[in-house]
Amino acid sequence: MAQGDYMDEHKKKYGRRFDHDERERKKKARDVHKHSKMAQKSIGIKGKMIAKKNYSEKALMKRTLKMHEESLSRRKADENVDEGALPAYLIDREKTSRAKVLSNTIKQKRKEKAGKWEVPLPKVRPVAEEEMFRVIRSGKRKTKQWKRMVTKATFVGPGFTRKPPKYERFIRPSGLRFTKAHVTHPELKCTFCLEIIGIKKNPNGPMYTSLGVMTRGTIIEVNVSELGLVTPSGKVVWGKYAQVTNNPELDGCINAVLLV
Amino acid sequence: MTMATNEAGMGNTVMCLLTDPEGTHLGSAMYIPQSAGPLQLTQLVNNFLNNEEKLPYSFYVSDEELLVPVGTYLEKNNVSVENVLKIVYQQQAVFRIRPVNRCSQTIAGHAEAVLCVSFSPDGKQLASGSGDTTVRLWDLNTETPLFTCKGHRNWVLSVAWSPDGKHLVSGSKSGEICCWNTKKGELDGSPLTGHKKWITGISWEPVHLSSPCRRFVTSSKDGDARIWDVTLKKSLICLSGHTLAVTCVKWGGDGIIYTGSQDCTIKMWETTQGKLIRELKGHGHWVNSLALSTEYVLRTGAFDHTGRQYPQNEEMKKALERYNKTKGDSPERLVSGSDDFTMFLWEPSVSKQPKKRLTGHQQLVNHVYFSPDGKWIASASFDRSVRLWNGITGQFVTAFRGHVGPVYQVSWSADSRMLLSGSKDSTLKIWEIRTKTLKQDLPGHADEVFAVDWSPDGEKVVSGGKDRVLKLWKG
Numbered sequence: 001m002a003q004g005d006y007m008d009e010h011k012k013k014y015g016r017r018f019d020h021d022e023r024e025r026k027k028k029a030r031d032v033h034k035h036s037k038m039a040q041k042s043i044g045i046k047g048k049m050i051a052k053k054n055y056s057e058k059a060l061m062k063r064t065l066k067m068h069e070e071s072l073s074r075r076k077a078d079e080n081v082d083e084g085a086l087p088a089y090l091i092d093r094e095k096t097s098r099a100k101v102l103s104n105t106i107k108q109k110r111k112e113k114a115g116k117w118e119v120p121l122p123k124v125r126p127v128a129e130e131e132m133f134r135v136i137r138s139g140k141r142k143t144k145q146w147k148r149m150v151t152k153a154t155f156v157g158p159g160f161t162r163k164p165p166k167y168e169r170f171i172r173p174s175g176l177r178f179t180k181a182h183v184t185h186p187e188l189k190c191t192f193c194l195e196i197i198g199i200k201k202n203p204n205g206p207m208y209t210s211l212g213v214m215t216r217g218t219i220i221e222v223n224v225s226e227l228g229l230v231t232p233s234g235k236v237v238w239g240k241y242a243q244v245t246n247n248p249e250l251d252g253c254i255n256a257v258l259l260v
Numbered sequence: 261m262t263m264a265t266n267e268a269g270m271g272n273t274v275m276c277l278l279t280d281p282e283g284t285h286l287g288s289a290m291y292i293p294q295s296a297g298p299l300q301l302t303q304l305v306n307n308f309l310n311n312e313e314k315l316p317y318s319f320y321v322s323d324e325e326l327l328v329p330v331g332t333y334l335e336k337n338n339v340s341v342e343n344v345l346k347i348v349y350q351q352q353a354v355f356r357i358r359p360v361n362r363c364s365q366t367i368a369g370h371a372e373a374v375l376c377v378s379f380s381p382d383g384k385q386l387a388s389g390s391g392d393t394t395v396r397l398w399d400l401n402t403e404t405p406l407f408t409c410k411g412h413r414n415w416v417l418s419v420a421w422s423p424d425g426k427h428l429v430s431g432s433k434s435g436e437i438c439c440w441n442t443k444k445g446e447l448d449g450s451p452l453t454g455h456k457k458w459i460t461g462i463s464w465e466p467v468h469l470s471s472p473c474r475r476f477v478t479s480s481k482d483g484d485a486r487i488w489d490v491t492l493k494k495s496l497i498c499l500s501g502h503t504l505a506v507t508c509v510k511w512g513g514d515g516i517i518y519t520g521s522q523d524c525t526i527k528m529w530e531t532t533q534g535k536l537i538r539e540l541k542g543h544g545h546w547v548n549s550l551a552l553s554t555e556y557v558l559r560t561g562a563f564d565h566t567g568r569q570y571p572q573n574e575e576m577k578k579a580l581e582r583y584n585k586t587k588g589d590s591p592e593r594l595v596s597g598s599d600d601f602t603m604f605l606w607e608p609s610v611s612k613q614p615k616k617r618l619t620g621h622q623q624l625v626n627h628v629y630f631s632p633d634g635k636w637i638a639s640a641s642f643d644r645s646v647r648l649w650n651g652i653t654g655q656f657v658t659a660f661r662g663h664v665g666p667v668y669q670v671s672w673s674a675d676s677r678m679l680l681s682g683s684k685d686s687t688l689k690i691w692e693i694r695t696k697t698l699k700q701d702l703p704g705h706a707d708e709v710f711a712v713d714w715s716p717d718g719e720k721v722v723s724g725g726k727d728r729v730l731k732l733w734k735g
Contacts, residue, residue, distance in 0.1 A: 081414055085373040085391020087710045088417040088460045089548065089626055089668070091433075091481075092505070092522075228665065233703035234687030236664045 119243050120186075120257050124203050124217030127152075132204075132213070136171065147171065153178055153248035155196050155212040155220070170211060178214065181254040183222050183242045194222040196254075197239050218244045220256060274330055275344045278305065281635060281652050282590055289344050294331025301326075305349050316352040318694070321345065323655060325694065350635055353675035355565040357718035358735035359690055363704050364720075365403035365732045369396055372415075374724025376711045380421045380428075381560040382567070383717030385442060387428055388724055389416030395430045395438070396730075397445055400720065403732055407445020411438045420462035422473035423561030424575060427490050431459025431478055439490055449493045457481035463511040465531075467561035468580035472572065475531075477517050479506035485519050487531065497534035501527060507547060512592055513554045513583050514609060520547035520596055528608055540606055542614050545599035549627045553593040553634035553651060556672065557586045560716045565674060567717060586634055593651070595637050597625030603639055605654040616654035620647060627669050631676040636693065638679050642666035646681045646691065658696045662689055671714040671721075680721060682709035688723055688733070704731055 017023070039050045136147035147169060154172040158179075162168060184191045200219040202208035214220060225238040242256035273291040278301075280286065286308050292301075302317045319326040326333060326347065334341060372391030379386050386398040395409040395416055414433035421428055427448075428440045435455035439448040458481045465475040475496065479485045485499040485506050504522035511517050516537065517529040526540040526547055552558065562570045562578040570578050593615070594606040603618040603625055623643035630637055630651055637649040646660040646667055665685030672679055678699060679691045688702040688709060707726035714721050721733040 081391075081393055083372075085375055085415045087375045087668070088458065089507075090710075091417075091458065230664065230685045232686065232706060234664065234683075234685045234701065236685075 119217075119219070119259065121217045121243055121245060124215070127204050127215055132208070133170075138165075149173060150176070150211060150213060151249065152176065153214045153254065155179070155199055155214055157198070157212075172211070176249060178248065178254050181220060181222055181242065181244075181256045183224075183256045183258050185227070185258050185260070187260060192224075192227060194224060194226075197221040197223050200241055214244055214248050214254060216244055216247050219259075220244060220254075222256070222258075224258075272331065274334065274341055276330070277344050277346050278308070279346060279348050281348060281350055282588070286349070292330065294334065295329050297329040298326060301347065301349070313354075315354060317349045318352055320348040320350065323650065323657070351633070353565070353633065353677070355675055355718075357673040357675045357678065359673075359678055359692075359699050360702070360721045360733040360735045361700050362734060363702070363731050364734040366704070367398065367403065367405060367730045367732070368728065369405045369408070369730070370394070370724075370728050373726040373728060374711060374730055375415060376418050377713050377722045377724045377730065378419045378421055379713050379715040379720075379722065380425045380442075381423050381716055382425050382563045382569075383715040383719065385421075385425070386715075386722060387419045387421070387430075387440075387442075388711075388722075388730055389419045389430050390724075390728075391415045393432070395419060395428075395440060397428075397440075397442060398730065400732075409438075409440050409445050409447065411440075411447040411451060412436065414458075417459055418462050420464060420476065422464045422476070422490070423467040423559060423579070424471065424473045425561075425563070427473060429462055429476060429488075429490065431455075431462055431480075433458040435459060435480060435482070437462075437478060437488065439493070452488060452493060452495065454486055454495045454498070455480040455482055455484065457505075460506060461508045463509050463517075465511050466513050466515075466558045466579070466583070468513070468576055468583050469515050471576040471579070477509050477511055479509035479519055481505040483521070485509050485517065485529070487517075487534065497531075499527075499529050499534050499536075501536055504546075508550045510550050510552050510555065510594075511558070512552055512594075512608075513558055513587065514592060516608070518550055518552070518594060518608065520550045522546040524598075526550065526594075526596055526606075526608075538608065538612060540594075540596075540604075540608060540612060540614070542604050542617070543596065543598040543600055543602075545624075547596050547598050548625060549597040551595050551597075551628045551630045551637070553630045554583060554586050555630055556632035556674075556716075557582050563716060565717070586632075588634075590652075593630075593634070595628050595630065595654075597628040597639055597641075599624045601625065601641075603628060603637075603649075605637075605649075618649055618654050618656065620656055620659070621645070623666070626667070629670050629672060631672045631679075631693075632674055633676045636676065638670045638672065638681075640667035640670045640681055644683075646670060646679065648679070648691075648693065648696070660689075660691045660696070660698070662698050662701070663687070665708075668708070668710060669712050671712050673714050674716055674718045680712055680714050682712035682723055682725075684708045686725070686727075688712060688721070702733055705729075 133148035135145050136149050138144045138147050149171045153176045156177050181196050183194045198221045199212050200221050202218045219241050221239050222242050224240045229237040241259045244256050246255040248254045272294045275289050276292050277289040278286040301319050305317050306314050370390040374388050374390050376389045389395050393412045397407040399406040412432040416430050416432050419430040428442050430438050436451040436453050438451045441448045459478050461479045463477050474489050474491050477487050483502045486495045487497040488495050502521040502523050506519050506521045509519045520526045524543045528538040530537050562575045591607050591609045594608050597603045601621045604614040605616045606614050621641040623641050625639050625641045627640040635651045637651045639647045644663045648657040663683040665683050667681050667683045670681045682688050686705040690700040692699040705725050709723050709725040712723045724730045
């Protein structure tokens with residue numbers, strides 16, 4: 001036992017006074033009056049502190065009382081009409097598949113008519129050629145400088161084979177090749193890992209598009225067949241465009257947002 | 261017959277036996293020329309049956325429709341000429357319904373998804389229930405909204421017309437039933453309460469059992485079915501016994517109520533005192549949907565393809581006549597579709613045991629429906645197919661594939677020659693029974709199609725879904 005616990009020790013050895021409980025009760029009963037007297041006569045910061053504490057205690061007490069009252073009294077619950085009505089045969093079913101439905105709105109049709117997509121990232125930072133490519137020296141004396149290595153993330157089609165070194169002007173390193181992208185559906189607010197089908201457009205230039213370079217702002221085509229989206233004529237949509245929203249070469253993954 | 265005997269000497273004959281779908285022979289086996297096709301056979305059957313009006317028939321050899329002369333069929337399928345060829349004849353509807361192929365109107369109006377649609381038995385009125393808590397009545401001539409009926413407090417899950425076309429009732433998610441005055445579009449009396457949870461189905465008493473229509477039965481999620489009186493505006497009997505939600509209810513032509521439930525059983529009830537008669541067990545999971553072989557004629561009552569109106573006193577007689585004609589000599593058949601991916605065909609008045617188990621679906625069966633003549637069963641399933649079964653034996657006939665999403669509902673044309681299906685993939689498709697192919701694809705909805713109905717007079721098809729519009733389709 002610690003040195004200073006002489007009170008505890010005494011209690012253990014000899015027990016309490018016989019009138020201990022009575023005294024405690026009286027002390028507690030008097031404490032309220034004492035506290036109120038204190039609260040009334042304190043001024044300044046001390047008074048404010050006491051007042052604040054009293055106030056919060058009182059508010060808490062009132063809240064608990066009200067809660068108890070509510071749980072006792074019986075009232076008719078007014079049912080709210082929920083959004084997203086379902087027929088009787090679907091109410092009991094799990095709603096997991098529902099998140100994947102395309103909310104096919106008029107907005108989309110209007111956009112299609114205009115032939116222009118408003119993309120989430122309208123402007124991109126221009127990427128200079130020096131940043132995009134690294135010169136590779138070749139030749140026996142390493143004097144030739146016509147080879148370039150792409151330093152950004154790329155998409156390379158599944159049937160691609162590299163050209164012989166003599167003809168391979170642009171090298172796309174396999175470490176920076178991607179086949180999948182994390183695509184977010186902006187309306188459903190959920191993200192899917194989808195296969196990339198191709199590069200639609202790289203805003204930095206047509207050459208980058210044909211090379212399959214993916215930088216921030218690039219429009220890629222992704223395979224959405226597993227989302228179960230349906231065209232108005234009832235066919236399954238399988239390719240949809242998405243825009244890259246991160247810097248894949250820095251992050252090591254591709255994040256994109258679906259254009260709907 | 262004369263034709264048969266005349267050409268018998270030519271050698272190119274085959275021994276045939278004509279039977280009706282139930283297996284009763286028509287005369288004895290006879291020699292008919294191999295050049296005889298469906299046309300000649302039709303004449304023959306009409307002669308044998310002494311039909312005054314010539315009725316159209318179709319012919320089936322081992323469940324395959326005979327479309328070519330008998331001889332050609334024998335050659336093609338290498339059937340022995342020595343055996344007796346069994347030909348099943350089936351009567352076809354004397355009228356033809358034109359297939360719908362275009363959307364005649366898209367009517368906006370509902371503020372939430374359309375959950376149920378229903379044509380009145382005479383095909384002249386249309387009601388729809390929606391998630392915006394209203395029932396709407398539509399003018400079919402101008403294809404415009406007629407009345408908006410407000411009264412429910414929650415989603416309207418089912419609407420049902422009485423078979424005499426005079427009453428309309430609807431059930432909601434909060435469990436109340438509303439009766440509507442269809443002439444004025446007003447609430448007829450206050451909503452009927454009694455069910456504690458949402459209404460899953462409504463079925464009217466057939467008009468040949470009582471005319472004018474008064475009683476109907478509702479099923480609810482709370483595990484009860486209730487019989488109501490529309491004139492007294494009160495609940496007569498509460499049919500309780502199911503331990504889980506009742507998913508569907510049908511009032512049979514013999515005056516028996518069938519209820520299917522999530523507790524995997526189908527129960528049969530007597531209607532005067534609400535006693536349980538029989539319990540049909542067999543399913544391994546929820547029973548989703550029930551259909552009766554006479555359901556279509558019970559729904560339409562006295563109204564047939566001629567579009568004639570009958571006075572009150574004749575209505576019952578005419579309905580009974582139509583009912584007996586559809587039913588034939590065999591007992592009423594019941595088919596139930598379930599979450600265990602199978603369906604059962606029952607003859608509930610004969611035995612407690614199922615007549616046949618219909619297997620083949622790879623996902624749950626959401627909706628089953630007998631064709632108006634009772635010869636086919638169509639089933640809609642979440643495995644994206646609609647399957648067609650023989651309505652008498654329960655044999656699998658064909659699967660209609662084409663939908664890319666779960667199929668929610670099916671509906672028959674009144675002549676049983678075409679089938680309509682609505683799906684989650686936002687399209688409706690019309691299938692032709694004779695050729696067993698897709699007849700028409702009806703795209704147009706912007707989202708899931710929840711409810712479809714083919715009007716009993718065959719003129720129109722209505723569909724409603726999650727995109728909140730009602731579409732009318734025409735031929």
